[in-house]
Amino acid sequence: MKPIVIVGMGLAGACTAWHLWRQGVPFRLVDRGRPGSSQVAAGLIHAVTGKQCAVADDFEIRRDEAAQFYQNCERESAHTFWHELEVVRLLDPIEFEKKKHKFAQGAASHWVRDIVVDRRWPDAVAVLLGGGARLDVPKFLFATQEFFGARGCYEEGEIVAPVADAMTLFCEGSRGLIHGNPIPWRHRCARGEILTVSAPGWKQQRLVTGKGWLLPLGGDVYKVGATYEWDDLERGPSPEGLLRLMQMARSLGGDQFEVIAHEAGVRPILRKSQPVAGMLADDVYVLNGLGSKGSLYAPWASRQLVDLIVNAVPLDSSLSVTEYFANLPEQT
Numbered sequence: 001m002k003p004i005v006i007v008g009m010g011l012a013g014a015c016t017a018w019h020l021w022r023q024g025v026p027f028r029l030v031d032r033g034r035p036g037s038s039q040v041a042a043g044l045i046h047a048v049t050g051k052q053c054a055v056a057d058d059f060e061i062r063r064d065e066a067a068q069f070y071q072n073c074e075r076e077s078a079h080t081f082w083h084e085l086e087v088v089r090l091l092d093p094i095e096f097e098k099k100k101h102k103f104a105q106g107a108a109s110h111w112v113r114d115i116v117v118d119r120r121w122p123d124a125v126a127v128l129l130g131g132g133a134r135l136d137v138p139k140f141l142f143a144t145q146e147f148f149g150a151r152g153c154y155e156e157g158e159i160v161a162p163v164a165d166a167m168t169l170f171c172e173g174s175r176g177l178i179h180g181n182p183i184p185w186r187h188r189c190a191r192g193e194i195l196t197v198s199a200p201g202w203k204q205q206r207l208v209t210g211k212g213w214l215l216p217l218g219g220d221v222y223k224v225g226a227t228y229e230w231d232d233l234e235r236g237p238s239p240e241g242l243l244r245l246m247q248m249a250r251s252l253g254g255d256q257f258e259v260i261a262h263e264a265g266v267r268p269i270l271r272k273s274q275p276v277a278g279m280l281a282d283d284v285y286v287l288n289g290l291g292s293k294g295s296l297y298a299p300w301a302s303r304q305l306v307d308l309i310v311n312a313v314p315l316d317s318s319l320s321v322t323e324y325f326a327n328l329p330e331q332t
């Protein structure tokens, strides 16, 4: 087999590297050393999402795989980055009346632990849900870089074209999609902003979701997010974003908090949060389009890619980049 070069060490590249390592296949993991979307991501994994309170059909199976994968990485790297979380989903009472059947039967009901009225949110119904988790993504990437750096398989550098006499795996995130690398993409990348705040009075240990989310990190520090913008992707944190995030912080946590950090990143989106992977040309492979669910989908999608390359196991058709291009609607 030709030598393998992974381009980019966000969630996609890092998870690919761990799978190759476990299969005993040598590789070079190369990253340009500038933070991608993974360095900003809150790393949330939770079952009941969006306005519709929907649960993805594959949620449970992907979540189980992700939990096992990251916990194995924790053991191998001797770092901790996987945290199980209880989730509170807030709904206003009218919305709750419309959706309560979803919490009583069907996919969402599987995750419901209780339905309560809490004095912290007097105007909302709080649905307590299991199955939530947080991947501390920057720490996972730090541990990955440290682990593979110590074994001589990580290096800093930029690779702009397929490497001669090697298999090149492009895991470039939104940068690859926007710059059309290694091929032109029809992307829907979305910029997102996120706050880190200190709030000693909130005393919240659960992930709170509703209009936005509030994530406890421990030590009275929380992340609050996130915004979605499809224009002006190169723009960093904005004053409008800050106002929206402060509103979310007030409604989910309370009035008393201090902003510690305000960051922005670009989610790599091709078709919502459904990634694509596979072979683009001889010795040229890709894994991209993790959208807003990189922590959940990267372990599964990268395992599929590695199984294709190393063991010639065909990809799940829902992931296949060939199928993706074959089914792209005509552009009007």
Ligand SMILES: Cc1cc2nc3c(=O)[nH]c(=O)nc-3n(C[C@H](O)[C@H](O)[C@H](O)COP(=O)(O)OP(=O)(O)OC[C@H]3O[C@@H](n4cnc5c(N)ncnc54)[C@H](O)[C@@H]3O)c2cc1C
Pocket (backbone or CB within 6 Å): 007, 008, 009, 010, 011, 012, 013, 030, 031, 032, 033, 034, 035, 036, 037, 038, 039, 040, 041, 042, 043, 044, 045, 157, 158, 159, 160, 171, 172, 173, 174, 175, 176, 191, 192, 193, 194, 225, 226, 227, 264, 265, 266, 267, 268, 287, 288, 289, 290, 291, 292, 293, 294, 295, 296
């Ligand atoms: C505000 C915000 C909040 C989010 N919250 C969550 C969340 O709660 N849960 C969740 O699961 N996901 C979340 N996401 C989404 C998550 O960040 C992405 O799904 C995931 O990080 C994408 O990973 P990636 O490896 O594809 O891309 P990236 O993280 O962008 O990694 C790509 C890497 O490749 C490097 N690179 C690019 N081109 C080259 C090159 N030519 N040569 C060398 N290196 C190169 C880049 O520098 C970067 O390090 C969030 C995103 C944002 C913006």
